[in-house]
Amino acid sequence: MSLTGGAARIGALALLGLAVAQPAQADTIYVSNEKSNTVSVVDGGKLQVIATIKVGRRPRGITFNEDMTQIFVCVGDDNRIDVIDVATQKVVDRLPSGPDPELFVLDPQGHRLYVANEDDNMVSVVDIASKKIIGEIQVGVEPEGMGVSPDGKILVNTSETTNMAHFIDTESHKIIDNVLVDARPRVAQFTGDGRFVWVSSEVGGTVSVIDVSSRKLVHKISFAVQGVPRESIQPVGIQLTSDGQRAFVALGPANRVAEIDAKTYEVKRYHLVGQRVWNLALSPDEKRLYTTNGVSNDMSVMDLERGRVVKSISVGGAPWGVIVKP
Amino acid sequence: MGRAAALLTIAAALLLGVPAWGADPMVVRIGYLTRAEEPRIPQTFLEPVSDDEGVQGARLAIADNNTTGRFLNQRFDLVEVTVPEDGRVEDAVRDLAGQGVRLLVADLKEDALLAAAAAPEAGDMLLFNTRAPDDDLRNERCRANLLHVTPSRRMQADALAQYLASRKWMNWLLVVGRTPQDAAYADAIRAAAKRYRAKIVEEKRWTFEDANRRVDTGHVTVQSEILTFTQGTEHDVLVVADEADGFGEYLLYQTWLPRPVVGTHGLVPTAWSRVHEQWGATQIHSRFERQAGRWMRPRDYTAWMAVRAVGEAATRTKSADPAALAAFVRGPDFTLPAFKGQGLTFRDWDGQLRQPVLLAGPRVLVSVSPQPGYLHQYSELDTLGDDRPESRCRNR
Known part of the structure; x- marks a missing residue:
């Protein structure tokens, strides 16, 4: 899609006198599609898929590199990480990951990726520059969630069958x-101030808020x-606003996103989105929330100022992860 | 064998650099009791018979429990006992009790299971039934020291019936084999038909000799036999009750009317199947296949669930006391994640584990019951099997 084409379209809309509700946002949204082995690129202004990038098999975890010029995607069935060049929208490189990578997190300095190897009870530490695995940490059965503290010192990994959050010192x-x-x-999602980590329990149906310094549970959030x-309330994705006021939790087959007061832990309301809502991403200005809906094969766009879903966008098969670039 | 496996596990742990337990870990001993059986000739060599069915699932769960246990300084040991074909399970229970086992996985058929549960030493044990699907074990013959991990025949039949009803395939031709188990399966099918208002338009007993695939031109006999055998009242599906796997497979594609075959063959309600890959099941399949060198079968899966139930109780209570673990497993806070998309719990009226039931085709998963729309005031899972008001269990 050329720039002139987009400009022409906006011009045409203006000529027609159509009121465009939102200012054209320049965000670009990237969605990993677990079943179709692609990453969908969605224009945040037009809210349309503008490109589809072919990647390895079973893409799930997705994250940017530090300067957002590259995207890393876990391609679990190929036991590696694909590297997408944001400018050309092509896979340009690959990184080792250890077996069956599902989710990962970039350390705040941007040098390392911490990868959960679901099949091997292990977290792999990948050095991005040298493309080498420089460490392996034995954790519980079926490691999954990965969160890193804002100062990069503490890594939290969750293990699905052991049912623990493992706190790992990134130095040792x-x-x-x-x-x-x-x-x-x-x-596992750290709060912006690094004091707490929020952990969603899919089968337990709760979110645990853990104090990072004492490793004590400070609150357990339930949903109804x-x-x-x-049984259908299955929390997965978590997003917290940068001011620490609001939290959003995807509830899986309940097809809802819970909006939570992040100070009192009170659930304020439930937003109906697509089927089996999985992961979430806030737009950089935090005016929107994007959700991946694994069963309905679409993405919901929630306008947080109006407090409602404004659009569903068809993406690929079984959309899983979502990230946003300003 | 058990010791050899334990040594191997320890060796593997050392190789991987897994942190070992601290000093004096709490030890949870779990017994595994099975009985030797005459080797069975499989109906198809695509599903070879293995002599370690069941125990491999228990071993995998011990490994999983130990991975978690290292973080809590808990160690799990499996004490495996195989009683000879003509041996007494009561004696094995006494031996196991002498070795400190109070939590016992019972991979036994109904009569042996009841004998084990009635042994004097079993009085203060908790037994997990991982094999016997018999409905009377959950009703007239229920016992206080027995939990049923394997789904009952009635749960399987209800799971199938809900799916057929959702398709409006309401007229069933029921074909029943010669064994008492086939008759019990047929009873469950009749109960499910009644519950979901399907009609069994006709019943036929399979009285032919079971086909022999090795006989030259054996297919010719099958082809003519089944064609005439399945003539009769118009129906939507053929439901077959052949738990011994003697003839059911031969019904497919050989029927008088072009109708699907469901039940013990064709579309099969089951606790587990290799075709199931949802809710993280892929992960346990690959772990299991790495360990056992074959696919995980329902008996492996139920044994895995039983040992994991004990592990889950030990994790949550931070205890190794069998009485505390048994109480937790039976209590209101217990829930077991087992790759079925929701936590599983035990029914307090008959000790049956509530669980979704897979509907497996030969190569893919067809559906999972309960089907949408079958509601229940407590749990939709209680639309499968004996619900509280229907239960005839009085001994719990």
């Missing part, structure tokens, strides 16, 4: 503590949606 690669959470923990069986 040693586990310093293990915190038991509810069944099948998925995502009228008319939705309790």
Whole structure:
């Protein structure tokens, strides 16, 4: 899609006198599609898919490099990480990952990737520059969620069958503590100030908020949606606003995103999105929330100022991860 | 064998640099009891018979428990016992009790299971039934020291019936084999038909000799036999009850009317199948295949669940006391994640594990029951099997 084409379209809309609700946002959204082995590129202004990038098999975890010129994608069935060049929208390189990578996190300095090897009870530490695995940390059964503290010193990994959040010292690669959470923990997300980590438990149906310094559970958030069986409430993706006021949790087959007061932990409301909502991403200005809906094969766009879903966009098969570039 | 496996596990742990337990770990001993059986000739060599069915699942769960246990200084040991074909399971229970086993995985058929549960030493044990699907074990013959991990026949039949009803395939031709187990399976199918308002338009008993695939031109006999055998009242599906796997497979494609075959063959309700890959099941398949060198079967899966249930209780209670673990497993806070998309719990009225039931085709997963729309005031999983008001279990 050429720039002039987009400009012409906007011009045409203006000529027609159509009120465009949002200012044209320059965000670009990237969605990994687990089943179609692609990454969809969505224009945040037009809210349309503008490109589809072919990657390795079973892409799930997706993240930018430090300056957002590259995208790393875990391609689990190929046991590696694909590197996408953002400018050319092509896979240009690959990194080792250890077996069956599912999720990973970039250290805040941008030098390392910490990768959960789901099949091997292990976290691999990948040095990006040398493209080498420089460390392996034994964790619980079926490692999944990965979170890193803003100062890069503490890594948190969750293990789905062990049901723990493992706190790992990134200097020594040693586990310093293990915190038991509810069944099948998925995502670990640090708060902006680095004091707490939020861990979602998919089968347990809760989110545990853990104090990072004491490793004590400070709160457990439960959910209840009228008319939705309790077993269908399966928290996965977590996003926190940078001011520390609001949190959003994807509830899987409940097809809802919970909006939470991040100070009081009170669930304020539930937003209906697509089927089996999996992961979430806030736009850089935090005015929008993007969700991947694994069963309905689309992405929901939530306008956070108006507090509602404004659009669903078809992406690839079984959309999984989502990231946004300003 | 058990010791050899344990040594191997320890050796593997050292090689991988897994942190070892601290000094004096808490030890949880779990027994695994099975009985030798006459080797079975498989109906198809695509599904070879293995003599370690069941125990491989228990071993995998021990390894999983130990991975978690290292973080809590808990160690899990499996004490494996195989009683000879003509041996007494009661004696094995006594031996196991003498070795400190109070939590016992029972890979036994109904009568042997009841004998084991009735042994005097089993009085303060908790037994996990990982094999016997019999409905009377959950009703008239229920016992307080027995939990049923394997789904009952009635749960399987209900799972199938819900799917057929959702398709509006309401007229069934029921074909029943000669064994008592086939008759029990047929009973469950009849109960499910009643519950979901399907109609069994006709019942036929399979009285032919079981086909022999090795006989030259054996297919010619099958082809003519089944064609005439399946003539009769118009129906939507043929439901077959052949747990011994003697003839069911031969019904497919050989029927008088072009109708799907479901039940013990064709579309099969089951706890586990290699075709199931959802909810992280791929991960346990690959772990299992690496360990056992074959696919994971339902008996492996139920044994895995039983040993994991004990592991889960030990993790949550931070205890190794069998009484505390048994109480936790039976209590309201217990839930077991087992690759079925939701936590599983035990029913307090009959000790049955609530669980979704897979509907497996020969090469892909067809569906998972409960089907959408079958509602229940407590748990939709209780639309499968004996619900509280129907239960005839009085001994718990």
